[in-house]
Amino acid sequence: MNTKEAYETFRAIYEKIYACQHALELLYTDGVTAAPAGSADGRGKTSGILSQLEYELHTSADMKEAVACLIQNQDELTDLQRREIIEYNRRNEFIASIPADEYVEYRMLINKAEAVWRRAKPADDFAAFAPYLEKIFAAARRFALYYRPNDDPYDTLLDMYERGLTQAQADVFFGSLREKIVPLLRRVMASPEFDDSFMYRNCPIEAQRRLSDYLLDTIGVDREYCSIAETEHPFTTRFNKRDVRVTTHYYENNFASSMYSVIHEGGHALYELGSGDEYEYTCLAGGISMGIHESQSRLFENMIGRSREYIELIFPKLRELFPEQLADVGPREVWLAVNKSRPSLIRTEADELTYPLHIMVRYELEREIIAGRLSVYDLPAAWAEKYREYLGIDVPDNTRGVLQDSHWSGGMIGYFPSYALGSAYAAQIMAAMRRELDVSGLIRAGRIKEMVAWLTRKIYRHGCMYDPAVLLESCCGEPFNPDYYTDYLEEKYNLIIAELGGR
Amino acid sequence: MNTKEAYETFRAIYEKIYACQHALELLYTDGVTAAPAGSADGRGKTSGILSQLEYELHTSADMKEAVACLIQNQDELTDLQRREIIEYNRRNEFIASIPADEYVEYRMLINKAEAVWRRAKPADDFAAFAPYLEKIFAAARRFALYYRPNDDPYDTLLDMYERGLTQAQADVFFGSLREKIVPLLRRVMASPEFDDSFMYRNCPIEAQRRLSDYLLDTIGVDREYCSIAETEHPFTTRFNKRDVRVTTHYYENNFASSMYSVIHEGGHALYELGSGDEYEYTCLAGGISMGIHESQSRLFENMIGRSREYIELIFPKLRELFPEQLADVGPREVWLAVNKSRPSLIRTEADELTYPLHIMVRYELEREIIAGRLSVYDLPAAWAEKYREYLGIDVPDNTRGVLQDSHWSGGMIGYFPSYALGSAYAAQIMAAMRRELDVSGLIRAGRIKEMVAWLTRKIYRHGCMYDPAVLLESCCGEPFNPDYYTDYLEEKYNLIIAELGGR
Structure with a gap:
């Protein structure tokens, strides 16, 4: 041959x-x-x-x-x-x-x-699911050891989703976030609480479906090659760059839930849709790592989607779709509402500031189970304990506790940390983009497609040609630096605290 | 071995x-x-x-x-x-x-x-589709000749969908229908025209979706194993007896269109859901022939779904879902509306009486193309000519003409005649059922499941164990006899003519 x-x-x-x-x-x-x-x-x-x-x-x-x-x-x-x-x-x-x-x-x-x-999940029946979860964790550990018999199996699992990531690095990363987020969150909590109850008014699902289409349009998702479906837990998948699927879940009394799912999954979809033609039907097509993938979903969801400029851009459409529900508020109120930070139970509904704490819980529990220091059957208790410790809240049931995410049932052990890493990548990428583009002006003008073009040139079109660290450095002109993320959060929440009249 | x-x-x-x-x-x-x-x-x-x-x-x-x-x-x-x-x-x-x-x-x-x-189809662009259709017809003909080099290829194609059916038999069958239907249709046309305009009032698609679920319930479809989706042209498919899919298409100004699609496809679904467990994952699972399959969809759509008893059964739900739209009518009016017979352009929207004429057009055109006596490129003209001849109407465009059905684009050449045959089987099966069950009483009481049980025992559970003719004879106690069909149509439309004050 x-x-x-x-x-x-x-x-x-x-x-x-x-x-x-x-x-x-x-x-x-x-x-x-x-x-x-x-x-x-x-x-x-x-x-x-x-x-x-x-x-x-x-x-x-x-x-x-x-x-x-x-x-x-x-x-x-x-x-x-x-x-x-x-x-x-x-x-x-x-x-x-x-x-x-x-x-x-x-x-x-x-x-x-x-x-x-x-x-x-809806039946709050952890006992029915536990035997399957036990087998899934056992398989993940076994497979990690088949693959790299001499490595710590959880390091191997982390590396599979984010090449190069180890528990030692993750510990340092989460430690630094905790150090900056906890005092910031404390200051937010000490500020006057914003009344966001108008966000939980009944919004017909048909109107929410139309909102999804509109949102995907604003961020430049080409619907010719990307459809949307409904599922319990939103996700994005791609069969090839011309066949991408995003899913969402609608709640009648919480339109923002699906709204930010759609923008989040839309970010994933853009990455896949922008992959270079020359990689199609090869293993180089699509995103290089979960961390870079999550950087895109988080960039669109939080850094664009929760910006004041974006809310101002889309407010007329929101008012058109939900005329009675939003009759007594304006863009400022919606912006404050979608950035309200309070400890909560559900990861996917968590605000930007408390989100990393949800990830930390999962990271620590996964690590303990794989290490054999925690039994799957003790997960609900351990989960509740960590939520009390990090978020200060009680977990009332497993539906809103350990059963809330689809990842583990799908075999994705070691995936969660890449969500937090993704946010940090996103802040650094956004800072680099701001050096070349008038980001605020583009969002305000509804010209987000120009930002997508920049991202496509710097990241999307390269598919899997470069390792995450190399890609990030070539995009940003410097190696990964999580300070961009904590700086971003501090700047943003200082603005919000000031707006609320806090200190 | x-x-x-x-x-x-x-x-x-x-x-x-x-x-x-x-x-x-x-x-x-x-x-x-x-x-x-x-x-x-x-x-x-x-x-x-x-x-x-x-x-x-x-x-x-x-x-x-x-x-x-x-x-x-x-x-x-x-x-x-x-x-x-x-x-x-x-x-x-x-x-x-x-x-x-x-x-x-x-x-x-x-x-x-x-x-x-x-x-x-929506673009009325037959020219774009024609080259593909030409290749599909050419392949069908070529494959028929590979399979049975000595037979007429269209006979081979007919036999593939309805074992034993030949052009000679089909000619006789359609000839007999034409002989009875044409004078009956003439009498219907001479009766006072019923004003069914209330059926075309705007009905929100969300309410129509709820109607679909209700209708499938009334005919006993087990939704645990059967879901519904939306597509251009409704169809049913099964991956196995515990995974059956029906599709429909909603029109805001014509709720009856989807309503009868759903009941029709529900009949197909019942056949698949009722297949014997012992045949699962073998080639004996599911329906034996297209003709028997269509007998079930037609039996539910027309003989049950368009019966006066069924309309009386479901009217309260219709009124609940469409309170304003149906405020000024009762079950009698809906029954007369869904049985209104008038020549029309769209096969799937055609009434029970004119339906076989739509099939005849397709049968004759398919036959001519396979025989090489008609070019695919001349189809629109030939289609228009036959619609003028048999239905007395002009075809304004290909969207509502030759492009209306999905069958040919899916390679199903020789399938259409089984629709008409299915109606004839259905009438004979229904007559046999009436000898053992109080069909009218069961429909009126919402106990259609008992009819499904009878059909399951006689037909569904046997999967592909028996040839269509054998199955039909064992179910009905006599060989196929199309007179049941023409008798049924005459009895039904005589009732309607009388109700309308015609003769």
């Missing part, structure tokens, strides 16, 4: 892998959006068979020979091809380290667990 | 085929419901690869050897296994007769054609 043949073999097999992944991802998406509640078994069966097939393709003799040949003859490859094979090999090593039957069983477990979680 | 091994091999490969089919069907369903408009290419790519894989499984040496062994040793099989292998072989012979690359290309063509049709 010469290098050219090897590359052709690699591409041919990879396209089959892509087809399996597309089908598997679609089965998942279907399961949490359109599928009837009782249909998990058949979907699990099909997912199991397609996962087995994907596994066989990854581990086939032809694929192994091709990859070995390409790794050996890297000099003969283009830059793109070289990156492709290195990236493929890195991801494949993980899957290849898992015994075939365990991998298939795991995919079926995830499929089933998702269905069980979907019922357990 | 002994018989036991052969059967195990057959089952193992068949389950992989099932997984591919599930994924392919889901890709299609996704494409016409949730997917963004511009996403056809990636879906086509994945569909092509999975179709190729399915084809390889069907034609693998292991599968061929197993099937040959099982066909040879049929005596050692159970009745179910024997039927399974014969049915599989019958269907597989068709696919196996198509060269691999043509089959893959065809699946990609269908995927693309569907997307083109979806744009062409």
Whole structure:
């Protein structure tokens, strides 16, 4: 097998892998959006068979020979091809380290667990979900050790979502955030409380659906290639750069919930939609890491979506859609409302300032379970304890506690820290953008697409060509520096405190 | 390979085929419901690869050897296994007769054609769609000849949807319908015209969605295993008996359109949901033929859904959902409205009496194209001519003409006649049911589930164990007799003519 043949073999097999992944991802998406509640078994069966097939393709003799040949003859490859094979090999090593039957069983477990979680959450039935969660954590730990037998399994899991991240680094990062956020939050809490009750007036879901379309338009999401669906827990997925899906969840008495879900997922979608054409149907398509991905969702959700300029931009549409509900308020009130900071139970509903504390809880619990220092069955109690400690509130049930997120039921252990990291990346990227563009003016003028163009040039179009740290440095002109994030929060909340008449 | 091994091999490969089919069907369903408009290419790519894989499984040496062994040793099989292998072989012979690359290309063509049709229909752009349609007809003809080189290709296509049906039989069947329907329609047209304008008042789509749920409840569809989605052209699909999907299309100014789509598709869904457990994940699961399938959708749509008893049953809910729109009418008026018969342009909106004429147009055109006597490019003109001839109306555009149905873009050539046949089966089945159950009383009492139980016992639970003619005869106690259908139409429309004060 010469290098050219090897590359052709690699591409041919990879396209089959892509087809399996597309089908598997679609089965998942279907399961949490359109599928009837009782249909998990058949979907699990099909997912199991397609996962087995994907596994066989990854581990086939032809694929192994091709990859070995390409790794050996890297000099003969283009830059793109070289990156492709290195990236493929890195991801494949993980899957290849898992015994075939365990991998298939795991995919079926995830499929089933998702269905069980979907019922357990509204029913406050942690006991029904716990056995599945225990198996998922056990599998995550086992797989991490298959992959890197000599490393701490939680370090391995962190690294899988955010390359290079370790518990030691995460501890330092969260420590620094805690040091700055806690006093700031204390000052906010000491300020007069803003009455945001008007945000919880009944808003018909049909009008909220129209708002979603409008919001995606304001941030320049091309709807030709991106649709929206409804699900319990909002997420974004992409089958390719011309087929991206965002989901949301509507609450009649809280239009801001879906509003910020949509902007958040819209940020993820923009990243995927902007990936370079030359990477399509290769493993270099789409976002490079969860941290960079979350930087985009957070940048759009918080730094744009919660800015005073953006609220002023969209207020006429809000008033049009909810004329009675917003009759007695203006943009200033909506801006203060969507930036109100108070300790709360639900991560996805948390304000920008308390959000990292929600992440810290999950980070610490995951770490303890993987380390074997905490049993899954003790999670509800440990969860409640941490919420009391960090947020000062009591957790009344598991629906609003440990069952609130979909991540664990989907097997995503080690994912949560990248949310907090993403916010920090976002602040640094935004600061770099402000050096080149009149960000406030563009938002005010409804020209956010020009910011998307900047982000596309600096980040999106590069797909997975560069590691997160390299990409961030090339975008911002300096290495990662979390001070931008704490500076941003201090500036923003000082403004809000002043507006509220606090100190 | 002994018989036991052969059967195990057959089952193992068949389950992989099932997984591919599930994924392919889901890709299609996704494409016409949730997917963004511009996403056809990636879906086509994945569909092509999975179709190729399915084809390889069907034609693998292991599968061929197993099937040959099982066909040879049929005596050692159970009745179910024997039927399974014969049915599989019958269907597989068709696919196996198509060269691999043509089959893959065809699946990609269908995927693309569907997307083109979806744009062409609202744009009245037949020219954009015609090249795809030409290729689809050419493929249908070519595949029919690969499969049965000595038969008339349109006979082969008819037989694929309704086993045993030939052009000669269809000509006789349609001839007899025309003979009875045309004078009956003339008498209806001579009666005073009923003013049904209240049916076209604006009804919010949210309320129509709630009506869909209610209607599916009235006919006993188990929503745990059946969900509803929205698409251009309503259809039903099943991935297995616990995962059935119906779709509908809402029009603000015509709630009856979706109402009868939902009841129609609900009939299809009941058939699939009632299939015997022992057939699951085998080729014996689900409906035996398109004709029997359509008999169930028509039975629920027309014979139950348009009965006076059913309208009386559901009227309180209609009034609740559309209080202003139906303020000045009662069940009698709704019953007369939903049974109003007038020549019209759209097949799916046609009344029960003119419906077979719409089918006749399509039947005759398909036949001519496959025979090479009509070019696809001349279809709009030929379509208009036949509508003038049979229905006496002018076709103003292709949106409401040749582009109205999704069947041809989906490759379903030879399917249409089974709709008309289905209505005739339905009338005969209903007559048999009336001999055992108090049908009118059950509908009036909202106990339609007892009729579903009867149908399940007689038809649904048997899956594909019996050929359509055998199944119908065992259900009705006599062979197929289309007189039940014409008798039913005459009785029903005589009642309506009398109610309208006609003769």
